[in-house]
Amino acid sequence: MTPAxxxxxxxxxxxxxxxxxRIWHVEETGPMRARMxxxxxxxxxxxxxxxxxxxxxxxxxxxxxxxxxxxxxxxPLAVTTSLSFNFLRKPxxxxxxxxxxxxxxxxxxxxxxxxxxxxGAADPVCHATGTYSIPDRRPDPSP
Numbered sequence: 116m117t118p119a120x121x122x123x124x125x126x127x128x129x130x131x132x133x134x135x136x137r138i139w140h141v142e143e144t145g146p147m148r149a150r151m152x153x154x155x156x157x158x159x160x161x162x163x164x165x166x167x168x169x170x171x172x173x174x175x176x177x178x179x180x181x182x183x184x185x186x187x188x189x190x191p192l193a194v195t196t197s198l199s200f201n202f203l204r205k206p207x208x209x210x211x212x213x214x215x216x217x218x219x220x221x222x223x224x225x226x227x228x229x230x231x232x233x234x235g236a237a238d239p240v241c242h243a244t245g246t247y248s249i250p251d252r253r254p255d256p257s258p
Contacts, residue, residue: 116185118144124184128191132177139174141181147217149182155210155234166206166233166240175200175229175243178213183225183247186217190250196224198245206240207233223249 116124118141125132125139132139135158143150151174153159159170176195183193212234217227224246231241 116144116188118142120189121181121184124189125181128189139177142212144181144185147182147186147220149178149185149215151178151181151213151215152234153211153213155208160208163205164208166208166211168200168202171202171206171211171231171241172198172200172243174211174213175215175231175241176245178215178229179225179227179243179245179247182215182217182227183220183249186220186225187249187252190252192250193225193247196246196248198243201242202240203242204238204240206231207236209236210234211240221249223251225249 121141138154140152142152153174159166161167212232213229215227215229219226226246229243230239232239
């Protein structure tokens with residue numbers, strides 16, 4: 116799926132992520148990878164002037180989902196089965212970029228890693244690994 120197809124899919128299947136505007140963007144997809152952006156918005160701040168962990172976690176999970184769908188097509192019921200996060204440094208008050216790379220894409224499971232950066236910074240602010248369960252896509256043999 117292309118970035119435009121993925122954004123249309125997300126808007127159709129998960130309209131709730133856009134309730135406060137379009138701050139989530141699929142920037143790029145490719146073989147076994149995807150890149151997403153979360154625009155800076157003050158609602159994602161937490162005390163201390165840093166972007167919240169839940170914002171980074173959502174971006175990482177969404178980037179992994181997008182990377183999987185970019186390879187297998189629009190499968191709404193592909194679901195997260197595990198996610199692990201390492202918060203590495205305080206993110207700047209800036210947009211966040213997530214680079215996802217799939218490490219394995221099987222028939223039933225996809226495993227990937229996501230590195231999150233503050234826009235304009237070279238050092239990552241978060242690293243995540245995760246697994247997605249891919250539902251059986253064979254036709255139902257029952258009449």
